[in-house]
Amino acid sequence: MLLPEKIPSVEPQIKVGIVLPEDQQTELELEFPDPKLYAVRPGKSNIKGNKLRITINQKDLQIGRLRLHKIAVKRLASPNNLDNPLLVKNVIAGRGFHWKKAVNMSLPGDLQIRVVDGCILLINILPLEQYLMCVATSEMSAACPESLIRAQTIVARSWMLANIEQKHRALDFDVCNDDCCQRYHGTGQLTPHAVTGAQSTRGQVIMFGEKICDARYSKSCGGMMETYENVWDGPPLPYMQNIFDAGTSFHWPHLPLSEEENLRKWVNASPACFCSSRVVSEETLTDYIGTVDEQGSYFRWNFHFSQTEMTDLLNEKLDLEARAILEIIPDKRGGSGRLTQVSVNYLDQENNQQSCTIVSEYEIRRVFHPSFLYSSAFYIEQLDPEEERPAKFILRGAGWGHGAGLCQIGALGMARKGYSTLTMLKHYYPGCRLVHIYS
Ligand SMILES: [Zn+2]
Ligand SMILES: [Zn+2]
Incomplete structure (x- = not known):
């Protein structure tokens, strides 16, 4: 396990949660392309053929007739080699999001398996640099320019080692494999290009003052970066500011975007920002973006809801029991322009007017979409009033994700325009410096 705010002087091993108790999985299938490379402990639980099927027996794991409290799978020969990784079948990717699906994952390193709350917990233990090679390609396709893969890897390494969030400490692992922490899908999409990209930045992090930057990132800022304190609890971070995701010559007169009229103009326009479709066209984007994402329009988008659809949605998400939504x-x-607070006026079942408030960027995105809204940088058109209630709601928005720190599509735009890795890092984390902490 990593220690908070400790700067390591040698490459650490990290623990990644792959199958979590919340996935409610009660069986597991592992496949070993080369069983000689692996040992399963305790030693009696040998691999039969090249497969291992693990089920649950009350608080224990079961392999064939053997009942075990926990199981460790150790890679014996060449533990630092990425060849012939073992395969874990049906792992959840996009947990809790609209792109959720089950995928097979090839994992380097070792595994630890145990039972938590009647479900399987599978942890992958591996050297940080191997993990990072896989993260760079899981987050963006391996076809991305090398300068972008380098920037993405330095950012992922910095975020890991700053280790501020520790969302999974109670279950004894550093990060999970999904967007909750950082997307990691094993070695499946690894290419020589991605490996070189990571190796060429080995041990490099971005720092501000004496601390490693808590380097958050998201898919598309929508053209303007968000600050730390508008997305997460905690004091502002000096290296996350409201900056246009564009070159220094870019000009936009209607500021600040926190004002409603300015935000409307911003969303309705198509400014030539690095993450805009004017720099990275949507056809090009599908070649680069990770395979589990829906293909669509991320820079500017809209969603339409009828009165009934909006009422049903808010009733479900907020437990309202509303008859009609009067105003958002x-x-x-x-x-x-990201919303951090929204109020909803509605009629309850007795036709009394009520109101409720939704607070936080994350909660607003959770509430205003059947699964999860791209971003909270949107305005709402409330149209065709009938009996003092809108018949239609249109959400018009910008960007995908929280928008703080590195904008992945913007960084792709920068890389394609020929900007260097260091220029990208200093653009998305102003005032940071690049430091080599281990060799
Ligand atoms: Zn997580
Ligand atoms: Zn951007």
Whole structure:
């Protein structure tokens, strides 16, 4: 396990949660392309053929007739080699999001398996650099330019080692394999290009003052980066600011975007930002973006809801029991236009007017879409009033994700325009410096 705010002087081993108790999985199938490379402990639980099927027996694991408290799978020969990784079948990718699906994952390193709350917990233990090679390609396709893969790897390494969030400490692993932490899908999409990209940045992190940057990133900022404090609890971070995701000559007169009228103009326009379709066309984007994402429009988008659809949605997401939604009011926005507070006026079952408030960028995205809205940088058109209630709601928005720190599609735009890795890092994390912490 990593220690908070400790700067390592040698490459650490990390623990990644792959199958979590919340996935409610009660059986597991592992496949070993080369069983000689692996040992399963305790030693009696040998691999039969090249497969291992593990089920649950109350609080224990079961392999054939053998009942075990926990199982360790160790890679014996060449533990630092990425060849012939073992395969874990049906792992959840996109946990809790609209692109959720089950995938098979080839994992380097060792495994630890145990039972938590009647379900399987599978942890992958591997050297940080191997993990990072896989993260760079899981987050963006391996076809991306090398300068982008390098930037993405340095950012992922910095975020890991800053280790601020520790969302999974209670279950004894550092990060999970999904967007909750950082997307990691094993070695499946690894290419020589991605390996070189990571190796060429080995041990490099971005720092601000004496601390490793808590380097958050998201898919598309929508053209303006968001600050830390508008997305997460905690004091502002000096290296996450409201900055246009564009070259220095870019000009946009209607500021700040936290004001409703300015945000509307921003969303309705198509400014030539690095993440815009004017720099990275949507056809090009599908060649680069990770394979589990829906293909669509991320820079500017809209969603349409009828009165009934909006009422049903808010009833489900907020437990409201409303008869009708009267008005949705944007209360507060961050500097990228992202909503951080929204109020909803509605009629309850007795036709009394009620109101509720939704707070936080994350909660707003969870509420205003059947699965999860791209971003909270949107305005709401409330159209065709009938009996003092809109018949239609249209959400018009910008960007995908929280928008703080590196914008992945913007960084792709920068890389394609020929900017260097260091220029990208200094653009998305102003004031940071690049430091080599281990060799
Ligand atoms: Zn997580
Ligand atoms: Zn951007």
